[in-house]
Amino acid sequence: MPEVVSFTAPGNVALVPCDAAPLVPGSVRVRTWYSGISAGTELTAYRGSNPYLSRTWDAERRLFVEGQPTFAYPVVGWGYSEVGEVVEVADDVPEGMAGPVVGDVVHGIWGHRSEAVVPAAAVRDRVWRGGDAVSGTFARVGAIALNAVLAADVRLGDRVAVFGQGVIGLLATRVAVLSGAQVVAVDALDRRLDAARAMGAGAVVAADAPGGAGAVVREWSGGGVDAAIELSGSDRALHEAVRSVVVDGTVVAAGFYQGGAAHLRLGEEFHHNRVRIVASQISGVPGELRSRWDQPRLVRTFMDQVRQGRVDVRSLVTDVVDAADVATIFARLDRGDPDILQAVLRFPAAPDDP
CATH class of the missing domain: 3.40.50.720 (NAD(P)-binding Rossmann-like Domain)
Incomplete structure (x- = not known):
């Protein structure tokens, strides 16, 4: 049975069973190998400090307002730095260059879960051809860093x-x-x-x-x-x-x-x-770059630097832990363990050697 990381209350997180998602037209099933923890964002769910947990996000007005919280515990499936193997492809997804195929290792955003069904288009250009699959978990955080540098002009x-x-x-x-x-x-x-x-x-x-x-x-x-x-x-x-x-x-x-x-x-x-x-x-x-830059370009640009060896992301990984040990790693992050830089969850489908 598939499993997913769930924040059940402030200070409580666990890997819990979940239902397998059906394969729908235009999608692929990805079995997760590694999922990077973004400590800053995810600790807000672990600690209960995220504004979505206490206020309503009015998407139309783009304001936080008083009222029913936008979401509540359990907070399920957070995580935006995943790498996994395509294990199933919907019949209508083109083969070869037009779409991912079974066996491709891809990076993307589908949360801390052992498998996910995602649109084929979302991972079509995110096949990881680097030698180290763990490095693929840096796509999103790298894009965040690049975006900040662009904002600084x-x-x-x-x-x-x-x-x-x-x-x-x-x-x-x-x-x-x-x-x-x-x-x-x-x-x-x-x-x-x-x-x-x-x-x-x-x-x-x-x-x-x-x-x-x-x-x-x-x-x-x-x-x-x-x-x-x-x-x-x-x-x-x-x-x-x-x-x-x-x-x-x-x-x-x-x-x-x-x-x-x-x-x-x-x-x-x-x-x-x-x-x-x-x-x-x-x-x-940044507003002045919107005609030329978007999130996919941020990801592509950063990951090209990783592939070329110009950014050594692997040196930042201090902890690769089994997903079942998620509570232990979050407790360490919460108390500010100075020995942690990047923590990565390893799921059962991952290769033996990260």
């Missing part, structure tokens, strides 16, 4: 600060370097700062540096960086990012911020330096 010779060196922050550091920027990475953990250096950061700054990381970044850059990208989801880090940029500089707020923003003081550097804060979220690309 990074150009050759720019000085860029990346606040937060979790997985997406490390990928943003690497993408910014590949774009020609001089990058300074900020984080609280030495291990992550070491990883940032490996990704090409020219300098690193401790998040708790005396006087604030923003002031240290300003000194490193000789008066402020051209842009800062904040990916930790901390309002304190967002404030330091604002402090770090030049007059009329840009701060990209790409973290998933929870609760209030007591440490973001808009009457200080933000006001006096005319700082521009822009949001970056994977549901859309």
